[in-house]
Amino acid sequence: MEQNLSLYKIFYTVAIAGNISKAAKELYISQPAISKSITKLEQSLDTILFLRNSRGVQLTEEGHILFKYLDSAFATISTAEEQIKRIKELDIGHITIGVSTTLCKYVLLPYLQKFIEKSPHIRITIECQSSNKTLQLLEENKIDIGLIGKPYTLKNIDFYSLGEIEDIFVATQSYINNLKIREATGSNDLFKTATLMLLDKENMTRQYIDDYFIKNNIELNNLIEISTMDLLIDFAKIGLGVACVIKGFVETELQNKTLVQVPLEIPIHKREIGFAFSKSVPLSSAVENFIHSYKEYEKT
Structure with missing residues (x-):
């Protein structure tokens, strides 16, 4: 034929x-x-x-x-x-984005509002998954782009960095004061005595923090696993314990002293977040537009 x-x-x-x-x-x-x-x-x-x-x-x-x-x-x-x-x-297209709930709310959402205003005819689908699951979806070509914490190895993934984030520990001042009354301890000992709140083990942030504990021989006794960063922050604000959060996401709480940062003897290294996309699949014009627009958004 x-x-x-x-x-x-x-x-x-x-x-x-x-x-x-x-x-x-x-x-x-x-x-x-x-x-x-x-x-x-x-x-x-x-x-x-x-x-x-x-x-x-x-x-x-x-x-x-x-x-x-x-x-x-x-x-x-x-x-x-x-x-x-x-x-x-009309710049019509469809983009499927994989992103964790945390990065979606604090990083993607503010940008999406600007992008939709500029490109109203591009349809957006959001797959809220952990960064590990997002990487898997990229490898299976089930999403176009992922917003993730940069993994140790990229394999067949291209990565466009959006900058660094910093993991810190926060609590209310009253919780810290009461803990000091009960236990006269240093910061490392604090991890043994405080109720520590971390994301669950499926989360890439949790895996990064677990590596920090292992490398610095820090033992944990009282641990609560939480599914989302928002809940970690909320539980810390009611004085339930010490939460590991991303500093940029609690700037308001730190400024108004709703939460205070717990000092560490050994700081946690900052890590990168960014957009990831498969090397094996050509980017659609909609995805290229999305990334280009973000570069312009960063300048404003």
Whole structure:
């Protein structure tokens, strides 16, 4: 069939024109070339498609059948071309983004508002998953882009850094004061005596903090695992314990002293967050627009 595609186009044009010379002008090819193409198609299909007369050509019964289906096929192609043109003109597209609940609220959401205002015709789908799950979805080509903490190894992933984040421990001042009354301890000993609140083990942030504890030989006794960063912050604010949070997400609480930062003898190294996308899949125009727009958003 692939070899017949150009022949079908010639046949279709001749059928509409009803005349080989008129079709030749529309297609910018010679009349003998058109006649030869029609003959070749008829031989390929082993049937007669046109009856020639003094006024031009007329479709046979078989020619009418072929024309009917080609008319539908070319109309579908024309519709597809128009839709693609419309996508380009209106910047229409679809982006599926994988992101943790925490990064979605504190990093992605503020940007999405600006992006949607600029590109209202791009449809956005959000897959709220852990960074580890987001990486898996990228590898399986189930999402277009992920907003994640930078993993130790990138494998087949390209990574566009959005900057660094800092993990800290926070609590209410009253909780710290009461803890000091009960236990006269240093900061490392505080981890043994305080109720420590961390994200669950599926979270990449938790894995990063666990590595910090292991490398510094810090033992934990009283541990509560929480599913989201928001709950960690809320539980810390009611004095339930010491929570490990991202500093940039509690700036307001630190400024108004709702929470205080617990000093550490050994600081936690900052880490990167950014957009990740698969090297094996070309970026769509919508995704390229999304990343480019973020670069512009960072400058404002």
